[in-house]
Amino acid sequence: MKKLIILGAGTAGTMMLNKLYHELDQNEWELTIVDQSKEHYYQPGFLFIPFGIYKKKDVIKPKYNFFPPGVNVIFSPIDRVEGENNKVYLENGQTLDYDFLIIATGTQTRPSETPGLQDKLWYKDIFDFYTLEGALKLHDKLKEWEGGDLIMCIPELPYKCPVAPIEFVCLADDYFTKAGIRDKVNIKYATLMSGAFTKPIASKMLGDMLAEKNIEIIPDFYLESVDNDAKKIISYDGREVDFDLLTIVPVNMGSDMIARSGLGDDMNYVKIDKQTLQSVHFDNIFAIGDAGNLPTSKAGSVAHFSGEILFENILAAIDGRELKAKFDGHANCYIESGKGKATLIDFNYDTEPLPGEYPLPGIGPFSLLKETKMNHYGKLIFRWIYWHMLLKGKELPVEANMSMVGKKVS
């Protein structure tokens, strides 16, 4: 029997398992998936929890629901990969051999990287919403909060779901307006970027949207530390911003297992070819999803689109053929903007987000870089698509690589 192992049973790993299960001959291939946790989180839903739109039960299902029959499932933390000998060492003491390995261990928040962040105000006046625990505790806080300075801070790139902090402040604006205390809340957006987003056209559109909602952007703010006593965040160039409530995207890093295996960059992201997704060190190792060092967004859409490419390339590698499928960095993000509307961006390594319609020109039904109710419905219906189609590896009616069809170039 030949062996294929997937490390990580999140969005990307589960999706790849299902795709490969249906393609590979089960008399020839033994498939194994390893993860440390038994619960699958619908992470795009975390954003809605602080505002009471989603509850805990809306974002959790058992991982077992999504594994096809007959695959080996191992729940254990991973110690390391030994690429030279095609071995994976698990913390439960098991050693696994493989012919092909897919690393899908994702990215994690590291609040400990910022001095003062995980101190006495952590989960009292300082929250993240990238973990279920943080999102739930922030929900409890918002229920009783009476107003003041709400600071959303982005201290480092890259981080998972680059548009989530923008969505958060838009939903906060909506939430406090409905609660009748918007006039008592100052919402500020402190970011290490030079604007609301990195790429010029989207940055302008999203910047204008925040300005309309009376949300102040504090650009080029590279966070050094948090002062818990004075309730200030301090940047490396000495600027200080007061907060009453701080919401933050903690520094993101890949799994320490990647560092122990010698497969990653300084941030523990697996070094891979940005088109073929193959490890730069070993031909039989690939990475997908947030675990890789692709120069594009860390987002579910990227995992999905690059999954199509990885699927073709794994099959080619198994047959000893050239890796012909090339990923273009395609990302597609719905941006919840409050008041029942959302906007949408679609882009890749070379093309920045542009206005237009998606996926069909003149028809849409979704509009790019424009706030519409239809985009909001797209975002909500995605949860159903995620559980019932995406994780199960079913094909969705959109292209893996980005299309210029429907986009307006000025």
Added chain:
Amino acid sequence: MPVKTIAGKEINVTEEGYLEDMNQWNEDVAKAIASELNIDLTDKHFEVLNFLREKAKNGETLTIRQVGKSGIVDIKEFYKLFPKGPMKFASKIAGLPKPTSCV
């Protein structure tokens, strides 16, 4: 593509003044770009610039945090050497492309 005379040399630059070709760079070019940004280059500056150029030759792009772990400067010192936008200014002076953040 604009051509600019920097330190007596004809050099291809982008609209924002970043060098198109890192091989057209030398120390005088660095000093000239730095003086436009009101930065006087010291040996420490050059250590950082050479580190960035070395990494760029290997195809690596860096973040401020990674420069802070280089052993040459910590992040605070990096800000002192290249105030306001250390990565942007250091890249420009080092003759490298404008740093892109991959969001």
